[in-house]
Structure formats: structure tokens, C-alpha cells
Amino acid sequence: MSESVKEISFHTTALNGINVHIMPTAKFKTTTIVTMIEQELSEETVTKTALLAMVMKRATARFPETKQLREHLDFLYGAIFDVDVVKKGERQILQIYMEVLNEKYLSQENALLESAIRFVGDVLSRPYLEGNAFAEKYVAQEKETLRKRIESLIDDKMKYANQRVTEEMCQGEPFALLAQGRTKDLAGISGESLYAHFQELMSHSPIDIFVVGDVEQKEVEAAIGKFVQLDRKDVKQIGPTKAKKQVAEERVVIDRLEVNQAKLNIGCRTQISYADEDYPALLVYNGVLGGFPHSKLFVNVREKASLAYYAVSRLESHKGIMMMMSGIDVKNFDRAVTIIKEQLESMKQGNVGQEELEQTKATLSNQFRELLDSARMMIDFAYNGVISGRKRHLEELLAQINGITVEDLKRVAAQVAIDTIYLLRDKKGDA
């Protein structure tokens, strides 16, 4: 049995102003090609970029009709193609995702890898245009789709509560924005202005292409050189996300909606982000507090008090925000908040047993080693290094996690402060 790889290691080369990162590995049956286009998260461009993601999916110069484009992808043995926007700290990343079957699993001769890279090149450099603009019919339809997508955030109460508390916490900060943008901006966007924005991104934004699969590095580089031709110049440097912000006072925000279960989300500032020395300590801190079924939140809110089915904490590593989340009966609001605050206090006191520390290190390390089995997650890990300016190595991070002590956790805890307590509750009863 072949040795499994222990490190996430890409070979990086600069090709025509684009950073190309390749990781050859035989363990996957497909080749994954992800293009990341980076820009600041800002009110001016957030909606345009989100709309662009949707319009880019509709057509290319070679496939002017969406039906033709989808037929082509299906013909390539069900190639996966998606364009989306994600928020990483105060950056909005436009992601072009492509995944195609490795030819060696087919009996007939098929140049699938080359076809896939050609297709990515089509999307990035040969869009379907009418004049100097994206086709009005696609722009108009996708505005509607985007509007519906933003309005449907309310369907998933957990996500909705998470966005609401983020908006409340980060008023005046770019991080308050939803990656999909704002419905009010849609009317002001035209096929022309959208194409100008596209050109701006393709010329000046940092672009990284990641390729994972059973591939030859030279072959991939040659294909990218051939098919991805962009007019790259004056590539921007995007500034760091602002993770340090002292909390002036703890706020309580309550929203009302027709819900059966109340969602309690408590947003904290940690003052620590991905590039910081204390980041491994923050990972362990979050793990002990609410990352796992042995963690303080799960044990105390769910197992001991039976107040909830889920009680967890999650990190946004670039912005340094930690979100504690639970679904409760609204009558237990005060009790749940008290128990959660007790856990934070207990972390401050360094009240962390050897057992829970070891459990957290073991499960956290397991989570990181599991990244190695997913092309997409390895790409995400490597990209966090690119945008934070601090490249982390998996083995090194695991060693750092392993060395964390209770003293380190106390140092982290001293900086963690509750910013906003948010409750999404029903419309019955008193305020």
C-alpha cells in the first residue's frame, strides 16, 4: 500500500501574471482546477462581483447559449463547473471551480484535462459579449436570480441568524457585507459596467489557479499558458483584514420572526487572526470551548442542561471573530446565556483539564489531517496562506497545536470579548 502524503504541498510558478499552484497526486479519480480572483470586500463592488459570478456561468464566446455550455460540460463526462463568491475576512473571492474525470478511468481516448483547462480559459478570457458588454438577457435574468438568492437567506434560520449578528457586530466595517451583495445595488448595474468590472478584475486583481490530480506539472502549465491569456498589468496588493477591534460594550439584539426554535448567536472578537503567532492557540481555545462533542458548550448546554440539540463555537480565522451558536426554546434564553458566559469565564480562569486539552488536540489534529483527502480542502488551506501573507505548513501547524498549554489558552482567553448577543425569536410573548 502506498504511503499517504503528509503535507499539503503545491509547486508554484508564475505564468503570465497568474500564480499557478499544482499538486500531483494519484489518489483522486478527478482533476480539480480552482481559480481564485481576489479583491477587497467593499460596498462599491460586492454586488457587482456576486452578479459577475452568475453571469460568467451562463455563456462563453464558444458557447453563447447556456444550453450549449451545459451540454458541453455533460459531454465531458459530467464535468463540474461553478462560479461563486466567498468572503474570507475582508476579501471577496471570486472562485471558478472546475472538476473533470481523469482520463485513465475511461476506455476510450479523451483529452479531458485539456478540454477542462480550455473551458476555464474560455470563462476567464473569452466571455460571450454583445458589443462591449455582457449580454443584456443574461444580466437581467441573473439580477433576478441573485435577488432571489439574497432574499432566500431567510430560509435557513441558522445562516440568517449568523448574517444578522455579523451585520450588527460589524456595523461600519466591510465584514458586515454578505458575500452575495445587496439587492439595492442591482438596479444600477448594466451589461457594460459589469464587463468593465470583469476587465478590471482580470487585469489587476491577484489571480491564483490551483490544480490537484494525477497530472504532469509541465502539461498543466503548458495548457494554462495556451488557453488562459489575460492582459495582466499593475496587479494590486490587497491590504490585510482588520482583525483588531476592542469591544466598547456588550450589546444585545433581538429579532422577531415566525419561528418555533429561537437561535442564539453570540459573536466575540478574539483579536487574533490566521497570520498571528497565537493562531494555533486560538484553534485549541475554540476547540476546548465549542468545537467538538467533548467541548464545554456541548457538555454544559446540551448534555448537562438539555437546553439544546446543538451548541457550538466556530472561527472566522481571517477576521478573528468567534461565533457561539445554539438553538433553544426562547424561555431558556437567560439560562443559556448564563451557562455560555460561565464557559467563557472558565476559559479565562484557565479551568481546562488535561483530559479536555488532549482530546481537543487529538480531534483538531484529526480534522487537519483529514484535509489531505479532499482536493478542495487542500486548495482552501493553501489559499488561506496566500491571502493572509503567512504560508502555514500542515506538519508545522500540527506540531504547534500539540505544544499548546493551558497558559497559552489563558493568554487567548484574556483577549476574547463578547461583542453582540443576538437572539432570533418568535413573535409571541413580551419583548
Next chain:
Amino acid sequence: MQTTVFEQLNETVYEEKLPNGLAVYLVPKQGFSKTYAVFTTRYGSIDSHFRLKNGEEVHVPDGIAHFLEHKMFEKKDMDVMHEFSRNGASCNAFTSFNRTAYLFSCTENLDRNLNLLLDYVQEPYFTEASVEKEKGIIGQEITMYDDNPDWKVYMNLLKAMYQKFPINIEIAGTIESISHITKDTLYQCYETFYHPANMVLLVVGSFDPETVMKWVRDNQAAKEFPPTPVIERLFPQEPSAVAKERIEFQLPVGLPKCLIGYKEKADGLTGEALLKRDLTTKLVLDIAFGTSSSLYQKWYNEGLITESFDFDYSGEKEYGYSIMGGDTPDPDKLAAQIKEGIRQLQQAGINQEDFERAKRKKIGLFLRSLNSVEFIANQFTSYKFNGNELFSVVPTLESITREDVEARMKEHFVPEQMAVSIVRSASPQE
């Protein structure tokens, strides 16, 4: 230990039936870091009416299979989840209509985690106090699902389609139904459905198969089990007509949600015939409603559907149905258009090019899914329970002809077996 090599897929399956009846399957994955193990019993929410060993017929409270799954984690002198954490594993469990699965994934300490999995599922420990305490937790889980419009629209569709078959009841039950669960009813279900002969253990990932099989053999040989029981499930006869043509429900949503379902006539298919029907129906759905279909493109361009539009088919021995739909501004129009689109397609037939392309897509996506040890672990067991082999999907797909697809399209989509489920906001302001 028996070995089967699937050359085209570059996968190998090792299997053995242990003396106590437990079926064990091992699928090593070259170069992977993690191992994923699933211990599954053929027991789910639909198994609510059955006969005990003494011949007595029992109806158990709705939601008990799921409740039992939660309570398996409780032990007299240890905490199962904490134990997995100590070994660096992440553990979980889930209950579906027809099975309950206990699982973990790990990158270290496979021996300890595997023994822990086998031991905790094979040593029940229920007390009245812990059963009562769990009702609060599961109550919140049920309430969470009550607020989930995607789950609601799906469950309501099953309620609309099925008159009697217990797939129309919530997997977790209701707060009322679980209030009747006691430690005795839990033991009754456990003893009926958790015998090793009713279970499958599957391990996928990074390990040596000989070594792992020995661990499992040793673990099982050290335990005693009663003789293999005969499980007699008492299912009602489901008529072919639907229970209700339409169910509408209110929850706050951005856009209304609409699902359309076609119920399969219960014909008891298993094995190769079931697999072929399953794959053929999925091809029909993809040709009719996939993103490259004329219908999808037309509806999307008109704004009748969004990217959330999706479809699936589920075919088991006792039940089966296809589902299609998603978010739409006009649910009734979408339902009518789907019905009409199917009628026209049934008349016009399918062209060879669309058929070949759909098949290529299906083969590619299947091979892609084998990148995921979770997918293999979960699907492999379902296929086994139906008498099939996950790794035989490609040859079966290749054997399907355009004529099969056309015949299936005519057979499956019967207007009397169709139902509609809608979820929308109470008022437009919401």
C-alpha cells in the same frame, strides 16, 4: 476472507461473514489519510410495527429508532463521544427511513476506535433518568426541523404521496410521540433489530485489510449473542393512488418552495432489477430536467425556477418515488408545467444524442463520487441491503438502452401517483 477486484475502478473489496452473522466489508483506499467506519443496522423509522420473538405484535412510538440512536451513546461508566475524542476520532450517527448508522472517521488509532464502535453499539445501557433527559434534547432537534422549510416541504410531499406506508411519519417523531418512549420500549427495539445478523460493518480508507479483519473477528468472537432472530416487519399495503394531491404549509421563506413527487407502485424489486430501475429512472430525470435540458433552460429563463431546482429518485424494496422541484415564485404553475413537460416527453420520446450524453455524465459523476470515503461508506451499505454492489454501477449503467429509458418514462410518471407539496410565507411582507 473473500476478495473482489474491480479493475476498471481501481478498487478492491474484502468481505467476510462472521459466525454470529455479521457481514464485514473492507475497502482500502490507496494514498488516503483517513479511515471511515460505519456500523449499520437494517432498522429505521419505518420499522414501527413488528412481531416480537414470542409472537406478540407491537406498535412502537414514532421516532423510537432515532431516539435509540441517541441513547446508544450513553454508557454506565464512560462517555462514548469523549472516548472517541481521546482517540482523535470524530464520531456521529444517523437514522433514516430504513437504517440506523453509527460511524467515525480517524487518521490515527484505528484499532481502538473500531473496537469502541463495535463495543458501544453492542452494549446498550438505558436508564429512565437518561431517557427523560434526552427528551429535552431531541425536542429541540424536532423543533429545529420544524423551522426548516426544505425539510418541511419534503416531508409533506411524502405525507401527500403515502396513505399508509410509514415513510409518511417524521424520522424523529413528534414531541408527543417521543413522550411515550421508555427504557423498556428501547430495549425491546434493540433486542429485535441490533443482532449482528441484521447488521453490516464497513471500513473504508487507509489500512491493511488482513489486520483489520482480524481485529473485527477477535472483537466479535469474544462476545456472546442469542441465536439469530427472525425479524418480521408488519408493513401496511400501500394503495397505488396518492393520499392527497396537494399539501400547502406556511413558514417564512424568501420564495415559495414546491416539490412534485411520483410514487412508485410497490412491486418488491430487489438486486440487479432494482439497481437497473434506479439508474434508469435517474437517467430519465436527468434527460428531462437536468441543467442541459430544454425544460430546465426554458423555466430558468422565464424565472419560474432558480438554481435550487433539483430532482432525485429513491427506490427501495418496499417503496420508491421521484421528486423534482425547488424555489419558485409560482408553485402551481411549476407543478402544471412539470406535468405537461412529462406528458410531451412521453409522446415525443428521447433522442439518441441526449441519451448518450446523460449516460456519460452519470458515469463521470459516479466515478467522481468514489473520491469520497464518506460516499463509499454510506452508499455501499445501502446497496448491500438491497442486494447490490456499489462498484457494479458502471456496467449496469452501460447496459441501459434508450428504449429502457423511454419505457421507464412511460411506466413511472402516472398522473394518479403524483402529489405536490408547497411551503410559502404567511404574508408577502415576510
